[in-house]
Amino acid sequence: MPFKTDAIIRRAERDDLDTVVGWMSEPDFQYFLYGDPAQSPRQIRERIVSMLGRAPGQTMPGGVQLLIDSPSLGPVGLVALQNISWRNRSCSLDIYIGRAHLRSRLVTAVAVLRALEYAFDELNLHRVGAFIYAFNTASWRIFEMAGAKRELVLRRQVLRDGVLHDVYGYGVLREEFDEARRVRSRLVESASLEAMVAALPPDNPEPGA
Amino acid sequence: MVVGQHTVIRTAERDDARFLRAAYLGPVPRASLLDARKEPVQPTRDELEELLGSKENARGLFYAVEDRDGGVAGFCGLRGVNQEALFAEVFFLFLSPEMEAGEGGCEAVRFVLGQAFDRLHLAKVTILALDIETGLSALLSKTGFVCEGAQRQAVYMRGGWHDVQTWTCFRGDAVVSDNLQGERHALQD
Numbered sequence: 001m002p003f004k005t006d007a008i009i010r011r012a013e014r015d016d017l018d019t020v021v022g023w024m025s026e027p028d029f030q031y032f033l034y035g036d037p038a039q040s041p042r043q044i045r046e047r048i049v050s051m052l053g054r055a056p057g058q059t060m061p062g063g064v065q066l067l068i069d070s071p072s073l074g075p076v077g078l079v080a081l082q083n084i085s086w087r088n089r090s091c092s093l094d095i096y097i098g099r100a101h102l103r104s105r106l107v108t109a110v111a112v113l114r115a116l117e118y119a120f121d122e123l124n125l126h127r128v129g130a131f132i133y134a135f136n137t138a139s140w141r142i143f144e145m146a147g148a149k150r151e152l153v154l155r156r157q158v159l160r161d162g163v164l165h166d167v168y169g170y171g172v173l174r175e176e177f178d179e180a181r182r183v184r185s186r187l188v189e190s191a192s193l194e195a196m197v198a199a200l201p202p203d204n205p206e207p208g209a
Numbered sequence: 210m211v212v213g214q215h216t217v218i219r220t221a222e223r224d225d226a227r228f229l230r231a232a233y234l235g236p237v238p239r240a241s242l243l244d245a246r247k248e249p250v251q252p253t254r255d256e257l258e259e260l261l262g263s264k265e266n267a268r269g270l271f272y273a274v275e276d277r278d279g280g281v282a283g284f285c286g287l288r289g290v291n292q293e294a295l296f297a298e299v300f301f302l303f304l305s306p307e308m309e310a311g312e313g314g315c316e317a318v319r320f321v322l323g324q325a326f327d328r329l330h331l332a333k334v335t336i337l338a339l340d341i342e343t344g345l346s347a348l349l350s351k352t353g354f355v356c357e358g359a360q361r362q363a364v365y366m367r368g369g370w371h372d373v374q375t376w377t378c379f380r381g382d383a384v385v386s387d388n389l390q391g392e393r394h395a396l397q398d
Contacts, residue, residue, distance in 0.1 A: 083245055127361070
């Protein structure tokens, strides 16, 4: 993994409840993901409590809720692996970055990669899918960077601000994620300061030089 | 009850449960019978009787398709109606390949599209199909549906991976028979 931040992904706990309720109540959450603006905070809280509740021992959970956390930034966002099928070894992935100013930052891309690593390397899944609204360009570009392929274009599928938007269905298979991971590693291994300096335009002297 | 040239379509009833169970137990896997995680389920006859006697069914969204001899030849209907975005998922379960490939299958599709677009005023309908449901894909193609892509290797079944296709039909693209429409309105009135 060549990209590094101090963000970690950990299982969401009851102590995170207020943070998660706050994020899920935000208009942005309902705009980019789902939810009903008419829901009361209490209804959202009850829903989250049921999501965060641990599955009974010896049972296979149907979903895993993870929190993106950082020692320097605090809680950053939420990762939900949902509809986990242990038979098909697949799940769907939703990510919400609660800190709006971090949505286009490296931490978001790294969180997606970490979540996919968790799904493939720890849960031993074969496929991860995601439905992303077409207007959410940053999100689907991150998925493509992780090796996902656009499999579906659901035309005029979701209503936002009175307009029907397309929804893209993305899927990444384990071997595709592994290949994207290998490519990223090669890029970093081949990178060197000398090569970067050599790539600079010749008529671009350093300031003060 | 809607009498077509090749089929009779009516609201499904509790007594149809044994035929619906035959679709679940049949040799052909069907995307319409998978659960939300795309896993196959095998409901009991009691559970299916409960389903067919439910309120949703009473609203007339789950139909049995009879052949002209009165035998139950399949099921069709709508579910998951999204009033905000004006779409719903539809399903077609035929108990024989002959019905699916013949005019009876087309009549059932046209009936459901008529219900979706004329009665519920929806803008589009979608349906899932496994890559091995070639008969269903052919039927959808000739009735105005367009494949919008496939979720690759989304289902593991019988020792192999299968893709799940999503087919869509918009209101203006539906191939609806005037003959069946007219007969339906006449009978419902």
